[in-house]
Amino acid sequence: MKHWIAGAAGVVGLMMTGMITTGMAQSQELIVEKKVFELPSYTTQSGRTLKNVKVGWESYGTLNADKSNAILICHFFSGNSHAAGKYAAADAAPGYWDAIVGPGKAIDTNKYFVLSSDTLVNLNTGDPKTTTTGPASIDPDTGKPYALDFPIVTVGDFVNVQKALVESLGIRKLVLVAGPSMGALQTYEWAASYPEMVAKAMPVIGAAEADAQLIAWLDVWAAPILVDQNWNNGNYYGKTPPNAGLAKALAVVTLQANHGDWTNGTFGRRPAKESDAPAKALANKFQVQSILDNAGEARAKVSDANHFLYLVKANQLYAAGGISLADAASKIKAPVLLISQPKDLVFTADTIERTAETLKKGGVNLTQAFIQGTRGHLDGVISMKQAEGPIRAFLEK
Amino acid sequence: MKHWIAGAAGVVGLMMTGMITTGMAQSQELIVEKKVFELPSYTTQSGRTLKNVKVGWESYGTLNADKSNAILICHFFSGNSHAAGKYAAADAAPGYWDAIVGPGKAIDTNKYFVLSSDTLVNLNTGDPKTTTTGPASIDPDTGKPYALDFPIVTVGDFVNVQKALVESLGIRKLVLVAGPSMGALQTYEWAASYPEMVAKAMPVIGAAEADAQLIAWLDVWAAPILVDQNWNNGNYYGKTPPNAGLAKALAVVTLQANHGDWTNGTFGRRPAKESDAPAKALANKFQVQSILDNAGEARAKVSDANHFLYLVKANQLYAAGGISLADAASKIKAPVLLISQPKDLVFTADTIERTAETLKKGGVNLTQAFIQGTRGHLDGVISMKQAEGPIRAFLEK
Numbered sequence: 040m041k042h043w044i045a046g047a048a049g050v051v052g053l054m055m056t057g058m059i060t061t062g063m064a065q066s067q068e069l070i071v072e073k074k075v076f077e078l079p080s081y082t083t084q085s086g087r088t089l090k091n092v093k094v095g096w097e098s099y100g101t102l103n104a105d106k107s108n109a110i111l112i113c114h115f116f117s118g119n120s121h122a123a124g125k126y127a128a129a130d131a132a133p134g135y136w137d138a139i140v141g142p143g144k145a146i147d148t149n150k151y152f153v154l155s156s157d158t159l160v161n162l163n164t165g166d167p168k169t170t171t172t173g174p175a176s177i178d179p180d181t182g183k184p185y186a187l188d189f190p191i192v193t194v195g196d197f198v199n200v201q202k203a204l205v206e207s208l209g210i211r212k213l214v215l216v217a218g219p220s221m222g223a224l225q226t227y228e229w230a231a232s233y234p235e236m237v238a239k240a241m242p243v244i245g246a247a248e249a250d251a252q253l254i255a256w257l258d259v260w261a262a263p264i265l266v267d268q269n270w271n272n273g274n275y276y277g278k279t280p281p282n283a284g285l286a287k288a289l290a291v292v293t294l295q296a297n298h299g300d301w302t303n304g305t306f307g308r309r310p311a312k313e314s315d316a317p318a319k320a321l322a323n324k325f326q327v328q329s330i331l332d333n334a335g336e337a338r339a340k341v342s343d344a345n346h347f348l349y350l351v352k353a354n355q356l357y358a359a360g361g362i363s364l365a366d367a368a369s370k371i372k373a374p375v376l377l378i379s380q381p382k383d384l385v386f387t388a389d390t391i392e393r394t395a396e397t398l399k400k401g402g403v404n405l406t407q408a409f410i411q412g413t414r415g416h417l418d419g420v421i422s423m424k425q426a427e428g429p430i431r432a433f434l435e436k
Numbered sequence: 437m438k439h440w441i442a443g444a445a446g447v448v449g450l451m452m453t454g455m456i457t458t459g460m461a462q463s464q465e466l467i468v469e470k471k472v473f474e475l476p477s478y479t480t481q482s483g484r485t486l487k488n489v490k491v492g493w494e495s496y497g498t499l500n501a502d503k504s505n506a507i508l509i510c511h512f513f514s515g516n517s518h519a520a521g522k523y524a525a526a527d528a529a530p531g532y533w534d535a536i537v538g539p540g541k542a543i544d545t546n547k548y549f550v551l552s553s554d555t556l557v558n559l560n561t562g563d564p565k566t567t568t569t570g571p572a573s574i575d576p577d578t579g580k581p582y583a584l585d586f587p588i589v590t591v592g593d594f595v596n597v598q599k600a601l602v603e604s605l606g607i608r609k610l611v612l613v614a615g616p617s618m619g620a621l622q623t624y625e626w627a628a629s630y631p632e633m634v635a636k637a638m639p640v641i642g643a644a645e646a647d648a649q650l651i652a653w654l655d656v657w658a659a660p661i662l663v664d665q666n667w668n669n670g671n672y673y674g675k676t677p678p679n680a681g682l683a684k685a686l687a688v689v690t691l692q693a694n695h696g697d698w699t700n701g702t703f704g705r706r707p708a709k710e711s712d713a714p715a716k717a718l719a720n721k722f723q724v725q726s727i728l729d730n731a732g733e734a735r736a737k738v739s740d741a742n743h744f745l746y747l748v749k750a751n752q753l754y755a756a757g758g759i760s761l762a763d764a765a766s767k768i769k770a771p772v773l774l775i776s777q778p779k780d781l782v783f784t785a786d787t788i789e790r791t792a793e794t795l796k797k798g799g800v801n802l803t804q805a806f807i808q809g810t811r812g813h814l815d816g817v818i819s820m821k822q823a824e825g826p827i828r829a830f831l832e833k
Binding site: 085187191193248249250251252254255256258259262263265266267268269273281283284287290291294299302303305306307308317318319320321325326327328331332348349352355356358363387389390 | 482584588590645646647648649651652653655656659660662663664665666670678680681684687688691696699700702703704705714715716717718722723724725728729745746749752753755760784786787
């Protein structure tokens with residue numbers, strides 16, 4: 040079954056500094072608190088045991104007595120666990136999926152206890168509201184940042200840390216696991232690796248396996264960091280970080296997360312400054328160039344280049360359940376609501392269809408819904424109000 | 437009118453070193469010679485006068501007595517004037533459009549005199565068969581490479597130098613101007629700026645204006661060079677060149693010039709080396725990563741980073757005729773055969789349609805034809821045999 044959801048795109052204007060986490064402010068009352076979950080010891084899928092693994096998390100709504108009303112939201116590549124609500128009423132914007140998570144909303148926090156956690160190797164190391172463990176963290180054994188001595192981690196590791204958090208709360212089964220983009224990858228991973236714990240799964244703008252095309256495009260994201268000599272094979276802590284490369288990397292992410300309907304419609308061929316015509320000097324920019332570069336530079340200041348590279352690696356290695364898309368199809372037992380945007384340039388329509396067809400062929404009860412907009416991939420973060428009907432129906436059935 | 441051309445894609449296998457210039461070898465007899473055209477003085481559209489401007493060129497077939505049978509082929513971003521034939525019978529591959537240019541072929545060199553020239557700021561400065569003038573050239577006034585003192589040049593400048601070459605041969609009107617990708621940009625430019633000299637125009641896989649989306653993606657191509665400290669604001673001649681950045685830049689070009697049908701179908705999730713699993717180390721690669729990186733590194737050795745950046749700039753500044761797409765539509769008088777590939781990731785289907793619709797609205801007699809394949813953009817270089825029917829019909833009518 041396929042739902043086509045009509046309706047105009049969410050228009051977010053030029054709030055590019057908040058970039059992909061910028062949502063539409065709505066009147067709502069959800070005030071949330073960031074908490075920290077700590078595991079004294081965690082062994083990665085690659086077999087390395089890490090001490091004192093910490094991740095931030097937050098929750099909305101109340102866990103019921105039998106702990107049967109919990110929903111887990113997983114975040115996207117450059118996001119964190121701030122899925123909904125505000126830390127203070129004066130915050131400029133709420134969490135990224137606030138349009139669908141809150142009191143009376145599609146994922147109703149009057150009914151459900153919704154939680155979300157920061158992943159391992161989360162990008163936002165300079166954000167005080169993010170807690171993560173990764174190459175920029177201090178290795179308790181050496182007193183220095185791990186840098187590239189940090190083990191390769193997978194989406195499976197992200198999920199295993201979340202599972203420890205969920206279990207620490209006494210939750211044995213989740214009503215729903217959901218998330219956009221890399222959050223969709225975690226959603227399929229949960230459903231394939233812990234089918235007994237996932238009642239329903241809602242991956243948004245994401246596939247159940249990284250194909251060659253995604254693997255190659257993720258290299259395009261990473262390229263500017265790898266050629267920035269300040270990256271220095273990951274050893275830049277206490278020195279000049281590779282922020283020129285990281286800023287360009289983040290600009291690439293922003294561009295691919297959007298669609299030409301947005302860049303063309305918003306910027307056209309306007310110069311960044313009327314007085315500095317792009318034709319006059321190599322460094323003079325069109326507006327679209329300067330907006331993307333500025334957004335990348337702002338984000339780079341609160342991000343870590345090694346964490347970016349480890350996230351790229353985790354996404355490249357990804358196949359739900361650790362083996363393959365076909366294998367995932369045989370493991371997933373939960374009904375799946377797959378929401379996608381046909382103009383998505385990261386997880387393209389044909390990639391999404393390959394996941395949908397393979398899962399259905401494997402016997403998965405899969406429903407698709409589609410959202411629209413000028414932003415492409417990013418619509419799965421900022422334009423989710425369009426999908427509230429299918430989400431409500433999926434949760435209720 | 438739209439032709440849909442059926443037929444399988446040209447399969448080029450893994451000849452990635454020759455990359456986007458790799459064509460299908462065919463039995464043919466065209467042996468060509470590279471020549472050099474020199475202008476003692478050329479004034480750019482930006483107003484700088486350059487001395488001793490040289491570009492390479494080649495030709496196929498014979499110019500008739502009244503010089504009325506000439507066709508000009510314009511090359512793509514990373515290409516040169518080797519459009520057809522071989523320099524020696526033992527050459528591994530012929531010129532890139534050899535499938536449609538030669539004796540008895542769609543562009544029949546028994547009938548037409550076909551010529552092609554290297555552009556200004558051509559990328560392939562290390563290729564002995566390419567002659568160009570750009571930042572890597574010696575400034576006669578200083579005896580040193582221009583580096584960033586070379587003026588910004590435009591697609592209009594590329595065309596003006598070609599026009600001088602064409603006129604030096606006594607040709608006053610071209611039967612056809614044609615070319616793929618950046619060659620299409622030059623084709624529209626010719627038709628808009630010199631309508632009295634262009635009888636017919638055949639742009640392939642290209643639009644008549646760079647929109648915001650293309651401008652932004654060209655920045656993604658350039659990013660790895662700009663963050664490579666060896667680029668040194670363009671001053672690397674006689675020092676270590678920014679080849680790490682240039683190699684990554686060329687890898688990005690190769691990826692975007694192809695389609696996921698090719699990367700997924702060719703490489704899947706195979707590791708580059710069975711013994712070095714991608715999950716074991718940050719630097720271990722999947723095959724698709726290693727093929728693209730190796731292709732970029734090989735090409736970087738014979739390319740120049742500043743020339744790459746100047747080409748990016750020329751493409752970003754581009755609007756046929758120098759003003760806008762709508763303006764070009766009012767200037768172009770030649771009938772146009774626009775050939776495109778709906779899976780093109782550089783000039784996407786919606787961008788091509790915007791050009792087609794705007795030109796038609798402006799009164800241009802425009803016919804569209806479509807080619808297919810797994811390569812996307814690159815099919816406009818390597819799979820052109822599919823289009824021979826529409827090309828013959830267009831030339832004959």
